[in-house]
Amino acid sequence: MKTRTPRIAGSWYPDSAEEIMTLIGDGVAAAKKLEHPAAIVVPHAGYAYSGSIAAQAFAGLEAEDYDRVIVLAPSHRVAMRRSFSVEPAAGVKTPFGVVELSPGLHDELAALPGSRYVPEAHPWEHAIDIELPLIKRFLPNCQVGAAIVGVWDARNPADAKLLQAFGAAFGRMLNRRTLVVISTDFTHYGEDFGYVPFREDVAERLRALDAEMFAELAKNNGLAWSEALARTGATICGASALQLLLAGLPESARFERLAYGSSGDMTGDWSHVVGYTAAAVYADWGERAEPAPEAKKKTEAETGTALSDEAGAVLVGIARQRLEQAVGGAEEKAPVEMTAAVRQELQRRCGAFVTLTEQGELRGCIGMIVSEEPVEEVVREMAVAAALEDPRFPAVRAEELPGIEIEVSVLSEPQAIAGPEEIVIGRDGVILSKRGRRAVFLPQVAPEQGWNVPTMLTHLALKAGLRPNDWQEGAQFETFRAQIFHEK
Numbered sequence: 503m504k505t506r507t508p509r510i511a512g513s514w515y516p517d518s519a520e521e522i523m524t525l526i527g528d529g530v531a532a533a534k535k536l537e538h539p540a541a542i543v544v545p546h547a548g549y550a551y552s553g554s555i556a557a558q559a560f561a562g563l564e565a566e567d568y569d570r571v572i573v574l575a576p577s578h579r580v581a582m583r584r585s586f587s588v589e590p591a592a593g594v595k596t597p598f599g600v601v602e603l604s605p606g607l608h609d610e611l612a613a614l615p616g617s618r619y620v621p622e623a624h625p626w627e628h629a630i631d632i633e634l635p636l637i638k639r640f641l642p643n644c645q646v647g648a649a650i651v652g653v654w655d656a657r658n659p660a661d662a663k664l665l666q667a668f669g670a671a672f673g674r675m676l677n678r679r680t681l682v683v684i685s686t687d688f689t690h691y692g693e694d695f696g697y698v699p700f701r702e703d704v705a706e707r708l709r710a711l712d713a714e715m716f717a718e719l720a721k722n723n724g725l726a727w728s729e730a731l732a733r734t735g736a737t738i739c740g741a742s743a744l745q746l747l748l749a750g751l752p753e754s755a756r757f758e759r760l761a762y763g764s765s766g767d768m769t770g771d772w773s774h775v776v777g778y779t780a781a782a783v784y785a786d787w788g789e790r791a792e793p794a795p796e797a798k799k800k801t802e803a804e805t806g807t808a809l810s811d812e813a814g815a816v817l818v819g820i821a822r823q824r825l826e827q828a829v830g831g832a833e834e835k836a837p838v839e840m841t842a843a844v845r846q847e848l849q850r851r852c853g854a855f856v857t858l859t860e861q862g863e864l865r866g867c868i869g870m871i872v873s874e875e876p877v878e879e880v881v882r883e884m885a886v887a888a889a890l891e892d893p894r895f896p897a898v899r900a901e902e903l904p905g906i907e908i909e910v911s912v913l914s915e916p917q918a919i920a921g922p923e924e925i926v927i928g929r930d931g932v933i934l935s936k937r938g939r940r941a942v943f944l945p946q947v948a949p950e951q952g953w954n955v956p957t958m959l960t961h962l963a964l965k966a967g968l969r970p971n972d973w974q975e976g977a978q979f980e981t982f983r984a985q986i987f988h989e990k
Contacts (some may be wrong), residue, residue: 504591504937505600505772508631509719514548517598517636521636524634525549529557529761536562540785541747546575546632546740549723550689551765556633558761559710559780560640567803568681570607571637573648574743575685580622582652583891584661584883586746586854587620588632588799589648590967591938596635598641607647608938615667615874619940620893621967622791623650629685629740647803653740654949656724657732660883665724667874669749671850671966676744676750676787686740688777691837697737704772705895709735709765712777721758724748734952747783809877814845814889814987817910818839820878821856822989823887825908828886830900848878853913855944856884857985858898860905870931872980880909908989911944922973930981934962934973941966945984 523530526549542559545552549892553673590613591605608746611617631649637646637855656662688714691704700707713736718730723746726964730740737742766775791798798941819838826832842850843955854877866888873880889898898906916933919925931945947965948958959973 504752505595507595507985508634509626510628510631511595514628514632515553515597516549516956517597519639521598522549522553522639526553526557529554530561532761532762533558533561535564537784537895538564538567538678539681540676540678540751540787541684541783542781543610543684543686543744543779543781544633544636545687545767546629546685547687547776547778548632551768551776552763554921555761555763555778556636556782560636562760563640563681563784565641565643567679568641568644569679570604571641571644571646571681571683572607572676573630573633573637573646573683573685574646574651574740574746575627575633576740576743577620577623577627577650577652578629578666578739580893581621581891582618582650583621583887584652584654584664585616585618585620585887585891586649586651587623587726588617589624589650594631594634596638598638600636601638601646603700603938604645604647605938607645609935609940611647611649612940613872614671614675615870615872616664616868617649618868620650622893627645633683633685636735637683641892644681649745650823651740651743654745655747656728658710660879662725663875663879664883665745665749667928668746669751670874672746672750673752673787680786680787682747682750682783684743686738686743688736688738688779689713690737690739690776692774695737697735699735704775705764705766708766708775708777711763712762713871716759716779716781717756719744719748720750722753722755722757723749749786750788751783751785755783758782758784793933794880798916809847809850810844810987812841812989813844813983814910814912815990817878817881817912818843818908818987818989819883821908821910822880822947824885825858825889825898825906826903829889829898830903849876851875852880852915853982854880854884855911855913855942856881856888858888858910859907859909860902863980865898865902868892869911869913871913877912896957904968908986911946912987914983916982919979919981920961922955922963923981925981927953927955927958931984932958932962933982934959934966934968934977935980936963936977938969938971939966946986
């Protein structure tokens with residue numbers, strides 16, 4: 503496993519373990535013993551500003567209570583919509599020792615609904631790395647996984663559906679020995695943040711606003727949380743990471759605020775200030791978990807065999823309609839017409855990709871390998887994502903729409919295979935996983951490029967951020983098949 507040093511080491515926190523403990527010592531001394539929380543909420547500013555606040559959560563934990571830690575943190579530099587990107591597995595150096603980001607946890611997180619790897623979101627993001635020294639200090643023997651979370655809004659029906667699917671799957675992968683760490687600062691106040699809801703008594707009113715927002719969070723209701731954010735405009739950078747936590751929690755979860763402070767307390771500058779909250783969340787993950795998808799009785803339409811050509815044509819029509827609405831600003835039209843039989847087919851729960859081309863050249867391609875949503879909903883979401891969120895391309899412009907061609911690929915459930923010798927070019931889509939990195943090619947990619955299996959796997963390894971020959975040893979492979987429907 504490769505080892506890296508965070509870019510913020512030596513600036514956002516000292517290089518010395520002893521200096522860190524001195525810097526956060528007041529928070530450690532003030533920490534009370536916590537009764538086995540399922541999650542904690544901690545800030546992610548430099549330790550001089552918020553380290554003592556975060557320490558009041560970390561220092562209250564019993565290290566022997568946990569085997570695994572999952573960090574959910576916001577994306578500060580790269581726009582991501584209705585998705586999260588899992589931090590690649592690696593060893594991360596801290597003054598307290600190396601934190602190993604677990605390949606196993608990476609793969610579990612990457613399989614959750616909403617996962618989409620966005621490589622450019624990770625190198626400069628501080629909101630995960632700032633927590634790792636404290637995790638190593640207070641939970642030294644835990645496996646660690648982490649994800650950068652984009653923007654989610656439970657008021658949006660598509661977001662709400664995907665949050666429900668994420669929450670069910672997230673709850674299933676957690677247990678009493680797993681701690682979720684939500685990395686978030688609270689309200690950012692000032693002209694630089696574009697948020698000045700009041701100009702008098704800033705210290706008191708900021709404190710009151712953050713207390714109000716914590717009370718809204720403690721309702722443990724994702725829709726209420728999104729509505730409160732919209733009503734107040736509160737600039738809480740990890741609001742969507744908190745939204746994912748709410749999606750996974752059982753109704754009985756209980757929130758406790760442990761500490762609060764702000765940068766203004768340190769600097770005296772109340773024209774540019776950030777609030778910091780530490781909190782514990784008590785819950786039994788098992789209460790939220792639902793039967794695993796494979797244990798549910800599924801209809802033939804959900805698992806079924808091939809979709810009909812009529813159903814495929816409807817999916818392409820759905821993708822075109824959403825594309826014109828999202829990119830071209832077209833008014834919302836009546837739903838694409840379909841027969842009752844087709845509607846039943848499109849309730850199938852499976853993954854799907856939407857591919858956009860322009861004059862034969864790729865213009866965007868995004869999808870979900872597996873999904874608990876009906877395939878028609880997946881296609882609606884991925885059509886917009888392919889046009890606006892593929893990091894390889896600028897967003898599709900309205901004037902391009904007449905020249906854009908749409909392809910929809912409906913996927914079978916991936917199956918593990920023994921090795922490359924089982925791959926058939928043109929039939930199989932391939933997922934390659936190694937050292938916490940993962941990449942996928944649809945079945946049509948290799949034939950379009952004229953690749954044989956070794957060439958295809960070399961390109962797939964490079965796509966995953968691995969060395970060209972890394973597929974030859976120690977890699978895991980899954981294959982799937984796809985029905986491909988083209989716009990006519």
